[in-house]
Amino acid sequence: MSVRRLHSEQPESFAFTEENAAYLQKVIARYPEGRQASAVIPALMVVQSQEGWISRPAIETVAKLLDMPDIRVLEVATFYTQFQLSPVGRKAHIQVCGTTPCRLRGADEIISICKNRLAAHPFELSADGDFSWEEVECAGACVNAPMVTVGKDTYEDLTADTFNALIDGLAAGNPPAPGPQNGRFFSAPGNGDTSLTDPALYDGSAVGKYRAFDREELSPQPAAPAPAAPAPAASAKPAEEKPVPKAVEAQGQADSEKVPDQHKPSLLEAARGGKADDLKLIHGVGPKLEELLHKLGIYHFDQIASWNEMNLRWVDQHLGSFRGRALRDKWIEQSTKLTTGWRPSNKDGDKPA
Ligand code: FES
Structure with a gap:
């Protein structure tokens, strides 16, 4: 490893080209106010692409631009070998x-x-x-x-x-x-594949199968008795079941602690009377999550209020990247309150107990 010091011969000054200065302003704007120092590596990369190497005047210019002590920029420039500290070959x-x-x-x-x-x-x-x-x-x-x-x-x-x-x-x-440079594909075995050679491993057909095998064939579990059905909410019509979208179902199958489908709550094909409740009134639910709930067949507060714990867990595991919200934000309690006509004065500030 070479000793990394600034070059003995330094230019008098450094200035970004107009184009590079404008580009850097955009980079700096990506960071919150007061965090401009986060742009130090991109700024040094711009210096290097402009000059070929990092000089002391360039370090001082970057420090001033990002409101950092010179030594902090020097530390970064001398630490990473991607930054050249002396003039390098033109080509x-x-x-x-x-x-x-x-x-x-x-x-x-x-x-x-x-x-x-x-x-x-x-x-x-x-x-x-x-x-x-x-x-x-x-x-x-x-x-x-x-x-x-x-x-x-x-x-x-x-x-x-x-x-x-x-x-x-x-x-x-x-x-x-x-x-x-020897023709191999990235870091694939140089002499051809010697394991995992079954083409079916790469066509998608095996996705999720190992979990099913593990769960159902190796460790068969007797089905748990279904909990007593929750009493339907006063305003709820007989619930109709809606098939879970395939993508959502696939996500659920991939989860290691799957809640069996017997705990799937009653779902609707569409909002009753064509008008869904504003599920965004539930703390933690935004437009995207509301859309996902609609796809699952959940449109009304009284639907959620009628769930038991296992129903909630079943739904939660079908929330894709939002998984965990239903449990964390106590949707049943929130929805029960919302069915009474209560409305949060400040959606984000009024959290359930
Ligand atoms: S040892 Fe050369 S790339 Fe890691």
């Missing part, structure tokens, strides 16, 4: 991974090529000024070792030949496609 700065897996798979040869073709030492510019290189620690592509990083791209599964071809391509402005 490419090649970061060669020299950590164990890459070493075992030929990083030595890659480094020798860098020394012979580009520059004798890391961070030295090539004679034509087009290239520079350095050795870095693991870049997270060990399974495709050896590898190098050039800007935002990684070139993996390198050999001497493919690395030389990469340098030729970069010099000609026509580098090969990033990724494995």
Whole structure:
């Protein structure tokens, strides 16, 4: 690992181009007021894309822009090897991974090529000024070792030949496609698949099957007696059952603690009289969740008020990404109150006890 210090020769000043300054304002605006410092890495990346490396004046400019002490920006710039602290090759700065897996798979040869073709030492510019290189620690592509990083791209599964071809391509402005250079698909087994070879594993037909096997064949459970049916609310019409949408049902089947369908509450095909209650009056229910409840067949407060605990749990597990809301927000209690005509004065502020 190299020592990371600012370059001995620094420019007088630094300024973002108009275009980059405007782009950075948009990036900074993504963060809450007072949290502009969160944009420090994007800002340094913009500096690097503009100048090729990070200078002291650039660090000071970024610190001022983000209202940070200079030292905080310096810490970030010197910590991450993605940031160059000295001028680099015009066409490419090649970061060669020299950590164990890459070493075992030929990083030595890659480094020798860098020394012979580009520059004798890391961070030295090539004679034509087009290239520079350095050795870095693991870049997270060990399974495709050896590898190098050039800007935002990684070139993996390198050999001497493919690395030389990469340098030729970069010099000609026509580098090969990033990724494995030996033709393999990402990090798939290099010599072909040796396990999980059944094509059915990848066509979607096996989704959820292992859970059914585990639940029903390995650990059969006698069906629990159904709880006494809740008394229908005064205004409730005989409930009609509505099939659960397939996507919702699939989500439910994937859950490990499935509430059996015998606990499915009475659901409706449509709102009674064509007018649903405003379910958004239930604390924690917004337009999206209300829409999902309608899809499930839930339109009225008295429906929810008539549920028992298991009905509530059944519904809750069919709420997709909203799972947990029904239990957390005590929908039965809220709805019971709403059936009496009570309305929250402030929907968000008036939570149930
Ligand atoms: S060891 Fe080289 S990418 Fe991890």
